[in-house]
Amino acid sequence: MLQFSVVKVLFSLFTPEFEISSTLKVANLVSDLVGDRLDGQPTILPIPPNSPLAVPRIIMRSSDRLLSLSISPKRTNFELKIPVGSIVDMIDYKSYYSGLTNFFSEFKKINAIFICQC
Numbered sequence: 001m002l003q004f005s006v007v008k009v010l011f012s013l014f015t016p017e018f019e020i021s022s023t024l025k026v027a028n029l030v031s032d033l034v035g036d037r038l039d040g041q042p043t044i045l046p047i048p049p050n051s052p053l054a055v056p057r058i059i060m061r062s063s064d065r066l067l068s069l070s071i072s073p074k075r076t077n078f079e080l081k082i083p084v085g086s087i088v089d090m091i092d093y094k095s096y097y098s099g100l101t102n103f104f105s106e107f108k109k110i111n112a113i114f115i116c117q118c
Contacts, residue, residue, distance in 0.1 A: 008079060010080075012078075018073045020073055023044045027058050030069065033107065040065070043058070053073040056072045
């Protein structure tokens, strides 16, 4: 019988009306929201306004590169990489998904703020 293990979890929030007028402002709000979980150097890409909406404008990662958040006007992706050979059973998935749900709930509020400002 084949053995499978989870090596990546991807959670996406689709935001078709999200207009990122200030990438720095969005990055700062997200940083406040996630605290030190995404402690790597954030990347704010200088994308022309007429670029495809699916292209990320902001990418934030943890310093160990296991967590990643990319934000585009079309969707926001949160990715968790699980190193091969790690003890997956030690991850508290219920707590992880609860925290992720809370994050996206708060992120939707940020999204609504930026939609109203446009």
